[in-house]
Amino acid sequence: MAVSVPKGLEIRIFELLGRLKWLTDLRWLATIGVIAVVEFSLIALKVNLSRGPLYTCIFIMAAGNLVFVYLVKRLFTQSQSGTGAIEFRAERAQLIANAQTVFDLAVLTALLHYAGGIDNPFNFYYIFHIVIASMLLEPFHCYMQAALASALYSGLIILEHFNVLSRYNIFETAICPLGFLKTAGAAAAFTTTMIITAYITTSISQRLRLKENLLLETNMKLVDLDAKKSEFVMVVAHELKSPLGTIQFMLKSLTGGYSGATVDDKAKEQIAKVETRAAGLLKLVTDLLDLSKIKTGFGAKEFKKVSLVEKLKKAVETMNVQAKAASVTISETIDGKDEDFIIDGDAEYLDNVIINVISNAVKYNHKDGTVVISLERKGGTVVFKCKDSGIGIPKEEQHLIFEEFHRTSISKKHTTNGTGVGMAITKKIVEYHNGTISIDSEPGRGSEFTITFPVNNQRKQNDQL
């Protein structure tokens, strides 16, 4: 797929930038750690250190980190807004990663030099940098960094041996007054440590990276496929909706006696049945259309102030017709002033949620049943509850009701009239508004749906439902 390549690269850049950010965080910690170790060694261990050069190193470390924080942040905002060629940004990220490693190795070497050179036990800290490098960098670059580490450390101890660089003796007597061969041996041992570390870590991260890429690619293919499917469903549903509407209109004008044709009672009865089935089909198609609109983000809109009290009252008024036919009583309590329930959202979608929940409560209810609705304000959230005395949902099926096309065994027995899409749409809309939906139900006792919406809400840019 042509589209997925830059998309995958984009994800990888974000991943790398995340790790780089983590590394800068870690460097602040390291700065504090170095200060602590220096002070501890001076005060508690009475090690012979000179603060001057060490604090110069620490200052350079902190100043360098500031630069890296800035660079990473800038690249991050660039990636977010998508400015500049993607390949260029990927290269930049790699460059920053390499620069950070070189910087760290250099600072570590300088710190070691001023704190005893070969005598200093912190020389194994190079390993950490190689491990981190294997996570951030291409294998080849990681080996290069290992070679650099080897060169820096070996160079340091050999130059100190020949007194090219002055030795800072940190102990009264140096632990390692080695001869040249032994010093060279130590350098060689260190070099092999570096190379082996690079080998082990890069081969592991290489394998992980391969797997990660495979998963990423598969995942993107699936996301793409799902989007295409939703789009297809939307087109099909749209094409189905129009003729179904025409069929309904024609049937209604036939049974309503507008057509001029004489229709006897027997035929009328059958036409009424056809009409009911057509209406059911139209409902399914409308639901499908809503769902795919939501899934493809086609219906994404800007949030406006919406009065839930107004929406609720209207919904109850609409649903009362159906409720009356089913001998179900709807009652509502609003705990607070109308202004308490004005939230940021999309009026049409919120309408959809309220109607859907109440309509289910009516539909899956018994004769002479009740539907109790309440609105409550809790701090910055609005809590909408809808409790019915209906058939209820078994525990093991409760998590499934929010899945597309799922109808519970009990609901199928209760009525054939249902598409299994309504609750999926409801959940998507609620989540789109940064809200939550939960259910408390028991077969035979009824169900209670609790939906919360934050009062203040902002739709994220380019956000899909």
Added chain:
Amino acid sequence: MSKKILIIDDDPDIVETMKTVLESRAYQVETAANGTEGLEKVKKFDPNLIILDVMMDSITEGFHITYKLRSPEPSSEFAKWSKTPIIMVSAINTTSHFKYSPQTDSDFLPVNEFLNKPIEPENLLAVVEKCLAK
């Protein structure tokens, strides 16, 4: 004299059914299958009311017709029908969809009523009566 209604819609079944429903109430009905034909019929038939499908050949064709008819220039050849009520048949029913309009101020409402799909015969007659009573 019975009122004259022009239906502009590209679905022949809808057009036919609407025609029968309206004729059952003794309205005089003329039909057109697309926007161009519709505008010609407006001039020829001089309707008291226009029923317009929003989506025909192109998504906004219905809207384009309304702007032609509601064009505020007095020199427009359709100036005579700038006050003729228009019912728009569509699945949408909010004025927010008028963003296609070059003019979106609140005084300018190109459509008098919306009729939602699927159409109910009773509803159709009620909306037609309401528009003609004005």
